[in-house]
Amino acid sequence: MAVIVTERTRLVVQGITGREGSFHALRNRDYGTDVVAGVTPGKGGQDVGGVPVFDTVAEAVTERGANTAMVFVPPRFAADAIYEAVDAGIETIVCITEGIPAHEMLRIYNYIRPRGVTLLGPNCPGALSPGIANVGIIPAQVFAKGRIGLVSRSGTLTYQIGKELADSELGNSTIVGIGGDPVVGSSFIDVLERFEADPDTDLVVMVGEIGGDEEEKAGAFISEHMQTPVVAYIAGFQAPPGKTMGHAGAIISGSSGTAHGKKEALEARGIRVGSSPTEAARLAVEAVGAG
Amino acid sequence: MDLYEYQGKQLFARFGIPVSDGVLAATPQEARQAAEQLGGPVVVKAQVLVGGRGKAGGIKLAGSPAEAEAHAGSILGMDIRGHAVRKVWIEQASDIAREYYFSITFDRGAKQALLMLTTEGGVDIEQVAADTPEKLARLHVDPLAGFQPFHARRLSFGAGIPAEEQKQVAQIMEKAYRAFVETDAMLVEINPLIVTPDGIVRALDAKYTVDDNALFRHPDIAAMRDVEAADPQEQMARERGVNYVKLDGDIGILGNGAGLVMSTLDVVALAGGRPANFLDVGGGAQADEIVTAMEVLLSDDKVRAVLFNVFGGITRCDEVAKGVLAALERLRVDVPLVVRLDGTNDIEGRQLLADAAPPNVHVEKTMLDAAARVVELSGKAA
Numbered sequence: 001m002a003v004i005v006t007e008r009t010r011l012v013v014q015g016i017t018g019r020e021g022s023f024h025a026l027r028n029r030d031y032g033t034d035v036v037a038g039v040t041p042g043k044g045g046q047d048v049g050g051v052p053v054f055d056t057v058a059e060a061v062t063e064r065g066a067n068t069a070m071v072f073v074p075p076r077f078a079a080d081a082i083y084e085a086v087d088a089g090i091e092t093i094v095c096i097t098e099g100i101p102a103h104e105m106l107r108i109y110n111y112i113r114p115r116g117v118t119l120l121g122p123n124c125p126g127a128l129s130p131g132i133a134n135v136g137i138i139p140a141q142v143f144a145k146g147r148i149g150l151v152s153r154s155g156t157l158t159y160q161i162g163k164e165l166a167d168s169e170l171g172n173s174t175i176v177g178i179g180g181d182p183v184v185g186s187s188f189i190d191v192l193e194r195f196e197a198d199p200d201t202d203l204v205v206m207v208g209e210i211g212g213d214e215e216e217k218a219g220a221f222i223s224e225h226m227q228t229p230v231v232a233y234i235a236g237f238q239a240p241p242g243k244t245m246g247h248a249g250a251i252i253s254g255s256s257g258t259a260h261g262k263k264e265a266l267e268a269r270g271i272r273v274g275s276s277p278t279e280a281a282r283l284a285v286e287a288v289g290a291g
Numbered sequence: 292m293d294l295y296e297y298q299g300k301q302l303f304a305r306f307g308i309p310v311s312d313g314v315l316a317a318t319p320q321e322a323r324q325a326a327e328q329l330g331g332p333v334v335v336k337a338q339v340l341v342g343g344r345g346k347a348g349g350i351k352l353a354g355s356p357a358e359a360e361a362h363a364g365s366i367l368g369m370d371i372r373g374h375a376v377r378k379v380w381i382e383q384a385s386d387i388a389r390e391y392y393f394s395i396t397f398d399r400g401a402k403q404a405l406l407m408l409t410t411e412g413g414v415d416i417e418q419v420a421a422d423t424p425e426k427l428a429r430l431h432v433d434p435l436a437g438f439q440p441f442h443a444r445r446l447s448f449g450a451g452i453p454a455e456e457q458k459q460v461a462q463i464m465e466k467a468y469r470a471f472v473e474t475d476a477m478l479v480e481i482n483p484l485i486v487t488p489d490g491i492v493r494a495l496d497a498k499y500t501v502d503d504n505a506l507f508r509h510p511d512i513a514a515m516r517d518v519e520a521a522d523p524q525e526q527m528a529r530e531r532g533v534n535y536v537k538l539d540g541d542i543g544i545l546g547n548g549a550g551l552v553m554s555t556l557d558v559v560a561l562a563g564g565r566p567a568n569f570l571d572v573g574g575g576a577q578a579d580e581i582v583t584a585m586e587v588l589l590s591d592d593k594v595r596a597v598l599f600n601v602f603g604g605i606t607r608c609d610e611v612a613k614g615v616l617a618a619l620e621r622l623r624v625d626v627p628l629v630v631r632l633d634g635t636n637d638i639e640g641r642q643l644l645a646d647a648a649p650p651n652v653h654v655e656k657t658m659l660d661a662a663a664r665v666v667e668l669s670g671k672a673a
Contacts, residue, residue, distance in 0.1 A: 180550070183399055213400050240538065
């Protein structure tokens with residue numbers, strides 16, 4: 001069944017005529033994703049590799065039945081693009097854009113939550129349900145189809161773990177990148193909830209990093225609300241406080257948001273945390289074998 | 292981006308938050324002139340981006356311009372918790388009857404701004420929160436509703452602000468909230484927020500942090516960055532658009548993707564090594580970017596060995612291998628380089644490196660092997 005990106009996904013790509021937008025839109029389509037439309041204001045009527053381009057998201061929804069939007073526009077226009085997608089009735093928005101101001105995201109978050117819209121990202125690689133659909137920039141060739149859910153704040157680190165799972169002949173139901181910004185549309189808990197409800201997911205690997213307290217909150221959620229086992233990995237033990245480690249959200253503030261704190265909080269809830277991506281993959285293999 | 296006290300106060304003044312008059316000085320002579328210009332007793336305050344200035348002797352009261360000059364002479368050049376003092380802020384001294392505390396933080400967990408007010412100011416706020424939490428009024432503000440008068444009432448009554456000061460405090464909170472939103476701040480902190488004996492409420496200090504991702508729409512604030520105070524490698528990285536954080540070890544590390552690089556630091560530390568830096572070359576890095584990244588990384592002369600950890604997704608490992616070879620051609624690399632390539636086209640990438648067989652380059656397939664190798668090589672080089 002998979003989560004977030006499924007057989008039902010009908011994708012509109014906002015910013016489809018840009019270099020990155022067109023490259024990934026066509027790559028997603030070639031994978032089998034139903035890419036039904038693109039949007040670039042002023043370029044309505046054109047097409048990108050056969051994908052019709054519209055001036056507005058609303059047209060893409062009415063004309064082509066789009067229900068999922070991928071945002072590939074520069075940071076200063078991305079908030080507008082997200083609001084436009086919500087306004088057009090899009091159910092799921094995947095925002096790849098990196099560098100959106102945190103205050104914009106604060107407003108967007110509080111705007112979309114009561115409306116029931118799902119937002120992944122920003123600053124995320126998207127979501128891939130192997131064999132079904134790919135929305136975003138995740139390299140599908142690294143992952144195999146299978147029954148492990150993967151949710152992460154990071155891109156390449158997730159690919160690394162996915163590859164190690166594939167080397168052990170384990171595949172994924174869905175790989176979900178929630179993004180590396182301080183405020184993202186979907187938290188670990190939001191995604192864990194979906195994996196818990198997914199009959200095709202037997203285990204979840206959660207990949208966290210320094211900054212914020214979403215891993216700690218997820219730990220409480222896992223122990224109180226999940227039957228599906230979860231193993232974890234946390235990056236950033238060597239990160240000094242007060243420094244942004246690449247991702248805008250990867251920053252230790254004072255004594256909060258450390259990798260040690262997260263690891264301890266998860267282990268206190270009985271969740272196993274690998275010391276390296278390799279060990280996290282091994283824990284997943286063990287847990288699946290034991291189950 | 293963190294601002295100095297005087298820069299924070301400039302922003303406060305712009306939004307109408309009352310602050311004392313002051314002048315910036317970089318030499319004792321300038322401090323003297325500033326004191327003469329301001330008149331009366333002044334306070335000489337070290338400008339550093341770290342807390343604990345007062346305890347370190349970085350804040351001194353001066354009764355005369357001569358005394359201001361002498362204090363500036365002792366404070367300038369001082370090292371406060373690793374930060375050299377290069378500028379002092381000379382400010383009119385204030386008579387203080389009471390010290391309060393007010394802050395607005397970007398509460399990423401709650402996805403709202405968090406406002407905190409207490410009459411227990413002038414001290415470490417975490418201590419107040421731990422010892423006397425009942426004295427700390429806390430309130431979240433929904434970003435879509437914005438700051439409303441009731442927020443001010445709840446905070447003031449909650450903190451026990453005397454009735455005659457509530458109006459001033461409410462105005463300061465409202466203006467600070469406006470500054471917080473309009474300047475894309477992650478933190479606005481006034482500690483202490485003083486009350487003078489004649490009942491005037493004023494910001495005596497300013498702690499101000501602005502979101503780096505929003506600097507594109509605040510060129511005036513972006514220009515406040517003190518490039519001289521930055522670590523030389525970090526400054527070089529910023530100028531060249533390289534995502535770099537200096538650490539204090541001797542193993543240079545670069546990779547693609549922030550999470551993977553953080554993980555690489557951890558794995559190297561687990562193998563017994565000490566990372567010299569964090570460096571993310573980003574996705575789809577081409578030869579030029581790899582050369583620039585290597586230049587920044589190698590400008591740290593503590594680096595004894597380098598680990599380049601790449602997981603190819605969209606990025607193809609054969610392209611990365613070509614980049615590494617170009618970097619080796621164009622740069623003088625005296626330290627051993629361990630290259631780990633995995634993922635898309637990894638076999639082709641490793642083959643390219645094997646065929647070129649540059650000296651002092653070691654190719655590994657897994658992260659753990661690469662970490663062990665670079666730690667071993669850094670030990671030999673030492």
